[in-house]
Amino acid sequence: MSKQAQHWEKTRGLLMVTLAIWFVFSIGIFLFGAEMNEVTGPFGYPLTYWFTCQGSLGIFVILIFWFANRQEKIDEEFGFSERGDD
Amino acid sequence: MIKGNFIDNLPKVYGIYTGGFLAFIIIMAIAEQMGMSAKVIGICFVAFTVAIYAIIGWLSRTAQADAYYVAGRQVPTVFNGMATAADWMSGASFVAMAGGIYFKGYGYMALLVGWTGGYVLVASLLAPYLRKFGCYTVPDFIGTRYGGNLARLLAVIVLTVASFTYVTAQINATGTIASVALDIPFQYAVYVGLVSILLCSMLGGMRGVTWTQVAQYIVLIIAYLLPVFWISNKIGAGFFPHFMLADEVARIGELEQQFGFVANSKENLAMVPKGLAGITKAHSAVNATPWAFISLALAMMMGTASLPHVMMRYFTTPSVKAARKSVGWSLFFIFLLYSSAPMLATLSKLSLMDPSLPTGIIGKSVADVQAIDWYQNWNQANLMFISDFNGNGTVELNEFFMGGKAVVLATPEIAGLPYVISGLVAAGGMAAAMSTADGLILAIANALSHDLYYKIIDPKAETAKRLVVARVLLVVIGFAGATIAAMEIQGILGSVIWAFDFAMSGLFFPLVLGVWWKRANREGAIAGMALGLISGAGYLIWVRNGGSGFLGITQLTFGIFGSAVSLVAMVVVSLITSEPNAATQKMVDEVRVPSGRTILGKQ
Numbered sequence: 199m200s201k202q203a204q205h206w207e208k209t210r211g212l213l214m215v216t217l218a219i220w221f222v223f224s225i226g227i228f229l230f231g232a233e234m235n236e237v238t239g240p241f242g243y244p245l246t247y248w249f250t251c252q253g254s255l256g257i258f259v260i261l262i263f264w265f266a267n268r269q270e271k272i273d274e275e276f277g278f279s280e281r282g283d284d
Numbered sequence: 285m286i287k288g289n290f291i292d293n294l295p296k297v298y299g300i301y302t303g304g305f306l307a308f309i310i311i312m313a314i315a316e317q318m319g320m321s322a323k324v325i326g327i328c329f330v331a332f333t334v335a336i337y338a339i340i341g342w343l344s345r346t347a348q349a350d351a352y353y354v355a356g357r358q359v360p361t362v363f364n365g366m367a368t369a370a371d372w373m374s375g376a377s378f379v380a381m382a383g384g385i386y387f388k389g390y391g392y393m394a395l396l397v398g399w400t401g402g403y404v405l406v407a408s409l410l411a412p413y414l415r416k417f418g419c420y421t422v423p424d425f426i427g428t429r430y431g432g433n434l435a436r437l438l439a440v441i442v443l444t445v446a447s448f449t450y451v452t453a454q455i456n457a458t459g460t461i462a463s464v465a466l467d468i469p470f471q472y473a474v475y476v477g478l479v480s481i482l483l484c485s486m487l488g489g490m491r492g493v494t495w496t497q498v499a500q501y502i503v504l505i506i507a508y509l510l511p512v513f514w515i516s517n518k519i520g521a522g523f524f525p526h527f528m529l530a531d532e533v534a535r536i537g538e539l540e541q542q543f544g545f546v547a548n549s550k551e552n553l554a555m556v557p558k559g560l561a562g563i564t565k566a567h568s569a570v571n572a573t574p575w576a577f578i579s580l581a582l583a584m585m586m587g588t589a590s591l592p593h594v595m596m597r598y599f600t601t602p603s604v605k606a607a608r609k610s611v612g613w614s615l616f617f618i619f620l621l622y623s624s625a626p627m628l629a630t631l632s633k634l635s636l637m638d639p640s641l642p643t644g645i646i647g648k649s650v651a652d653v654q655a656i657d658w659y660q661n662w663n664q665a666n667l668m669f670i671s672d673f674n675g676n677g678t679v680e681l682n683e684f685f686m687g688g689k690a691v692v693l694a695t696p697e698i699a700g701l702p703y704v705i706s707g708l709v710a711a712g713g714m715a716a717a718m719s720t721a722d723g724l725i726l727a728i729a730n731a732l733s734h735d736l737y738y739k740i741i742d743p744k745a746e747t748a749k750r751l752v753v754a755r756v757l758l759v760v761i762g763f764a765g766a767t768i769a770a771m772e773i774q775g776i777l778g779s780v781i782w783a784f785d786f787a788m789s790g791l792f793f794p795l796v797l798g799v800w801w802k803r804a805n806r807e808g809a810i811a812g813m814a815l816g817l818i819s820g821a822g823y824l825i826w827v828r829n830g831g832s833g834f835l836g837i838t839q840l841t842f843g844i845f846g847s848a849v850s851l852v853a854m855v856v857v858s859l860i861t862s863e864p865n866a867a868t869q870k871m872v873d874e875v876r877v878p879s880g881r882t883i884l885g886k887q
Contacts, residue, residue, distance in 0.1 A: 216408045228578050241527045247533070273879070280879050
């Protein structure tokens with residue numbers, strides 16, 4: 199397999215993981231919104247309510263930065279990262 | 285004080301700017317103590333901030349295509365994040381969002397999840413690849429990846445439909461705020477708003493818009509957070525509201541139990557002015573079905589990833605790597621405001637509902653409440669209304685009505701904050717609506733000037749001529765938007781949500797598959813865009829005209845149907861026609877690798 203094909207395979211793997219986490223916190227948990235709201239979440243808010251105000255939103259922020267770092271590592275591994283910027 | 289080039293000095297420049305703005309707020313606060321009238325303070329806030337944006341717009345003037353279309357591709361990640369956040373957070377986010385949460389609770393909060401979750405799709409599926417492509421506009425990518433003028437034209441059409449729906453709402457919002465702050469009729473205020481918007485973008489294009497958007501973000505975030513923290517401290521709810529309002533949320537739940545949600549009769553509701561609503565839904569309980577919540581969130585997420593005015597902000601970063609990081613910063617800056625909106629809604633509701641607070645009005649006598657200054661002001665502005673339906677002389681929960689905008693605009697006054705804060709909030713709302721309108725008008729004008737005029741009609745046009753066309757279009761589109769806004773056809777929020785649905789119906793899959801599916805070809809993309817847009821729009825018209833809809837897809841989520849049709853059409857048509865030629869396949873391979881020159885840079 200060529201270097202480029204391997205790079206793309208890893209990139210696609212990372213995409214799948216990223217989208218899986220995204221799916222859980224944007225869609226998955228809200229399938230159980232009513233049940234989850236009975237539980238007390240962080241800072242004492244009802245759990246589903248907390249996810250909609252802060253939890254999911256904050257997780258998305260962290261997820262994007264994590265994704266960007268992982269992708270940079272993949273690019274470096276195959277020598278595809280750009281030089282002289284940032 | 286400032287040495288070296290502008291980009292290296294950005295933190296210093298905007299640091300001074302922020303300090304200057306805070307000083308201005310303090311001067312206004314002192315002036316208020318010395319007796320300056322509320323009206324003059326409002327005018328000062330709006331005039332001062334708009335003047336600053338206009339100066340930035342003038343300083344950013346340019347005659348180069350690269351600077352005009354993509355700000356010279358040298359906007360650093362963090363600043364691009366701020367600019368995107370301002371570009372993104374519209375008048376709707378600023379003025380209407382807390383109100384929506386206040387009235388509709390959980391069902392509405394799907395928008396918070398949707399309007400942030402979409403950025404994960406932007407970062408992982410699209411932004412870095414489109415940046416590598418090196419295009420000026422979103423249709424530029426479609427036109428080059430799939431080839432041919434028809435694909436490019438269709439992308440221009442989808443972009444124009446979606447962005448134009450959105451921009452009228454923003455011009456409407458600038459008009460509303462300008463008319464309140466400057467005390468002029470709405471029909472004129474709309475054009476005052478438009479001129480302010482054009483001052484930022486006319487001369488400098490994307491470069492001008494970028495640097496004004498950063499300035500606008502700073503104003504709008506200060507204007508949103510300061511009242512939230514102030515009110516929270518003032519009513520003793522906690523010095524950091526985001527972590528400390530659990531008791532208040534629980535208290536609202538108790539009060540809801542105590543007062544009960546009494547349904548009003550039709551005759552009574554007919555007396556309530558149009559656009560005002562009462563509290564009829566629980567504040568923190570789950571009040572929507574899972575599908576209602578998820579479908580709205582999903583539509584907003586896919587719409588986010590297809591809206592061109594957001595995507596084109598990532599064309600301005602220096603590199604692919606920077607584009608990815610920049611999406612993270614954008615969402616961080618958006619998060620600061622979005623996570624505060626539910627807190628503002630909580631504080632606002634508690635201030636009004638809790639009889640043990642001095643500001644509480646539920647349970648007080650109708651005559652007393654009608655004598656309160658702020659009630660009279662906002663009642664006159666048609667944003668508040670009380671009627672003693674059951675004739676017992678006290679205000680019940682079902683007898684108090686408020687407009688959605690009032691939650692943001694009136695809460696500072698209700699909570700007894702000085703007027704200077706209300707002036708600041710008006711400036712913030714103006715900044716939010718202006719920055720989004722600028723991004724949208726520029727997206728449309730750029731697509732028409734670059735893709736329609738330069739690429740399709742006159743490929744030999746010189747740069748100077750192209751930029752003249754771009755500027756003329758900017759003004760024409762702005763005036764068209766303002767004219768429609770002056771007619772006041774739709775509410776602010778409804779048309780914003782439609783824009784997302786239109787964008788996802790026509791553009792989501794053609795964009796994503798253009799990068800992630802090599803087999804996608806021209807015929808497939810054309811079918812995907814055309815059928816997606818037509819079926820989405822058709823569904824909307826059908827439901828608006830009394831159609832029953834299916835699968836619980838409403839007029840707010842019609843993009844789910846449109847994009848599903850788009851996906852099926854695109855895959856089927858691609859597979860039954862021949863695969864893209866070798867040059868196109870090679871191009872896709874190159875897009876997937878960050879290093880090397882941009883695709884269009886090579887041509």
